[in-house]
Amino acid sequence: MPSTRTQVAVVGAGPAGLTLANVLRRKGVDCVVIEAASRSFIERRPRAGFLEEWAVRALERHGLAGRLLRTAERHGACEFRYDGARHAFAYAELTGRHHFVYPQQELVTDLVGHFADGGGDVRFEVRDVALHDLLSGQPSVTYTGADGERHRISCDYIAGCDGARGVSRSHLPADSTVFAQHDYGVGWLAVLAEAPPSADGVVFGIHPRGFAAHMARSPQVTRFYLECPPGDDEAAWPDERVWEELQARLAVPGGEVTEGRLIEKRVLDMHNYVVAPMSHGRLHLAGDAAHLVAPIGAKGMNLALHDALLLAEAFTAHYGTGDDTxxxxxxxxxxxxxxxxxxxxxxxxxxxxxxxAGAGAADPFRAGVAGARLRRLLDSPAAAAAFAELYIGQYPES
Incomplete structure (x- = not known):
C-alpha cells in the first residue's frame, strides 16, 4: 500500500478544508488534502454566497482574497417585504460592515487554485475513506485513490472537513458525543434564475402564502427561495408555479420581480445540528462535519471559515512553539x-x-407575533443594532 507522511491530513476540499490547508502551507505546516469529488465538480457546485466582512478580511490577511476583493459585490442593506410594503434595513450604517456576495464555488475555485497550483498536495476522486488510531500519537487515513489502489496517509492530526455526509463524524464515539438537532418543520425550494437581480440587496418576503427570498448572485443570476412543505418534490414546482408564487410573495409596488430562465431547482429541508465536542483524540472536525445551520441567516460558510481559521491558528502554535492551548x-x-x-x-x-404553520397554512397568531417582531426590529434602534450585529457577524475574539 503506497504511504505518505504528513503533519496534518485534511479530509474534504470545501471552504473549511481548503482554507485550513492554504493557511497551514503558508505557515510551513505540511498537510495533504483528500476529496471525494473531482476538482471540476467542486469548482462549479453552487452553494452559499454571502461572506461576512470579518471572514473576508481574514482571508485577505492570508493572501487568499485577491479575486474576491476585486469582483465581489458588497451589500450593506437588506429589505423586508411585508403587508404589501417595502421596509429597508441598512445594517452597514449600524455596524460599519458589509456582506460580500461571492458564490461558494468561486471561493473554492480560488482556494483550490492557491493550494493545488501552488504546489500543495491535494488528491481528488478518492473513496472508501477510513480513519485509524485516533487516540494514539500516530493516526492515519486510508482511502482508495483514482488509480484504484489503497493508499495510506500517516500523520500527527486529522482535520475532518468532509461535510454532513462525510465519514469523519462517524468516527466520534457515540457514548461521549452529543448530537443536538432541530427541525424547523419547513422546506425551501431553492431556485437559480438567469435573471438580473430585482433589488440591490437581499429581500425577505414575509407573506401568508409562505416565506420567499431574493438573493443576488451575479449581475446575470439571482437566487430565489420559496417556503414549501418539507420533503416536497421539485417536480411539483413547474416554472409557471415558481414565478406565480415569487410574484405573489415578493412583488410589491415599486418592487417588481424580474423573471428569467430557471436553471436549478432543489428542495432543502430546514434543519440544524451541532456535534459536541468537535474533537476526539487526534481528530478535529470543522464546518458541516461538526455543525449545520440552515441557510436562513447565511451563516454556514462563515462558520466553516471560522473553524478553519481557529484550527489553523491552533496547529501553527503547536508546531511553532509547542503551545497546545x-x-x-x-x-x-x-x-x-x-x-x-x-x-x-x-x-x-x-x-x-x-x-x-410551516406548510403554507395561514396561522393568524404566528402572523401577529412575526409582525410585532418585525415592527420592533424596524422601529427600535436598540433592537435594530442587536439584529445588525448578529446578521453581519461579530469579529472573532481571537
Missing part, C-alpha cells in the same frame, strides 16, 4: 460562535416563517 480549546472556542449563530437562525426563522 488552541488545540485543547478548539472545540469550546468554535462552539461559542456556533451556538450564537444557531440561536440567531432560530429567532430569524420564527420571524420569516411566522405567518404560516
Amino acid at each position: 488552541g488545540l485543547t480549546g478548539y472545540s469550546a472556542a468554535s462552539l461559542r460562535r456556533v451556538w450564537q449563530y444557531q440561536e440567531f437562525s432560530q429567532w430569524f426563522s420564527e420571524l420569516l416563517h411566522g405567518p404560516t
Whole structure:
C-alpha cells in the first residue's frame, strides 16, 4: 500500500478544508488534502454566497482574497417585504460592515487554485475513506485513490472537513458525543434564475402564502427561495408555479420581480445540528462535519471559515512553539460562535416563517407575533443594532 507522511491530513476540499490547508502551507505546516469529488465538480457546485466582512478580511490577511476583493459585490442593506410594503434595513450604517456576495464555488475555485497550483498536495476522486488510531500519537487515513489502489496517509492530526455526509463524524464515539438537532418543520425550494437581480440587496418576503427570498448572485443570476412543505418534490414546482408564487410573495409596488430562465431547482429541508465536542483524540472536525445551520441567516460558510481559521491558528502554535492551548480549546472556542449563530437562525426563522404553520397554512397568531417582531426590529434602534450585529457577524475574539 503506497504511504505518505504528513503533519496534518485534511479530509474534504470545501471552504473549511481548503482554507485550513492554504493557511497551514503558508505557515510551513505540511498537510495533504483528500476529496471525494473531482476538482471540476467542486469548482462549479453552487452553494452559499454571502461572506461576512470579518471572514473576508481574514482571508485577505492570508493572501487568499485577491479575486474576491476585486469582483465581489458588497451589500450593506437588506429589505423586508411585508403587508404589501417595502421596509429597508441598512445594517452597514449600524455596524460599519458589509456582506460580500461571492458564490461558494468561486471561493473554492480560488482556494483550490492557491493550494493545488501552488504546489500543495491535494488528491481528488478518492473513496472508501477510513480513519485509524485516533487516540494514539500516530493516526492515519486510508482511502482508495483514482488509480484504484489503497493508499495510506500517516500523520500527527486529522482535520475532518468532509461535510454532513462525510465519514469523519462517524468516527466520534457515540457514548461521549452529543448530537443536538432541530427541525424547523419547513422546506425551501431553492431556485437559480438567469435573471438580473430585482433589488440591490437581499429581500425577505414575509407573506401568508409562505416565506420567499431574493438573493443576488451575479449581475446575470439571482437566487430565489420559496417556503414549501418539507420533503416536497421539485417536480411539483413547474416554472409557471415558481414565478406565480415569487410574484405573489415578493412583488410589491415599486418592487417588481424580474423573471428569467430557471436553471436549478432543489428542495432543502430546514434543519440544524451541532456535534459536541468537535474533537476526539487526534481528530478535529470543522464546518458541516461538526455543525449545520440552515441557510436562513447565511451563516454556514462563515462558520466553516471560522473553524478553519481557529484550527489553523491552533496547529501553527503547536508546531511553532509547542503551545497546545488552541488545540485543547478548539472545540469550546468554535462552539461559542456556533451556538450564537444557531440561536440567531432560530429567532430569524420564527420571524420569516411566522405567518404560516410551516406548510403554507395561514396561522393568524404566528402572523401577529412575526409582525410585532418585525415592527420592533424596524422601529427600535436598540433592537435594530442587536439584529445588525448578529446578521453581519461579530469579529472573532481571537
